[in-house]
Amino acid sequence: MSSIDFSQMKTIEQLRTEAKQAELDSILKARKSAYASESDPIRLEADYDAMSQGLTPDYTKWYASVSAIKARFPLPAGDDNTES
Secondary structure (H helix, E strand, O other): HHHHHHHOOOEEEEEHHHHHHHHHHHHHHHHHHHHHHHHHHHHHHHHHHHHHHHHOOOOOHHHHHHHHHHOOOOOOOOOOOOOO
16 A cells, blocks of 8 residues: 655645746846847947947946846746846
């Protein structure tokens, strides 16, 4: 006769927490990828251009790119985690 191992059971709240964490992890991974391929090159170019001319970098395009990425991959409502 087999027995049920109740130590392996999860509550509904545990399952919800795991699902919420998985969703957050997915969003943060997508943001990180987008930052690396879209916004970081813009910032690096602004840094280089400013440095080569002895000026302060103009991050206007970079800010817009980061804002667009955050809008495309919004954090779940009510999430108090630090934005990335």
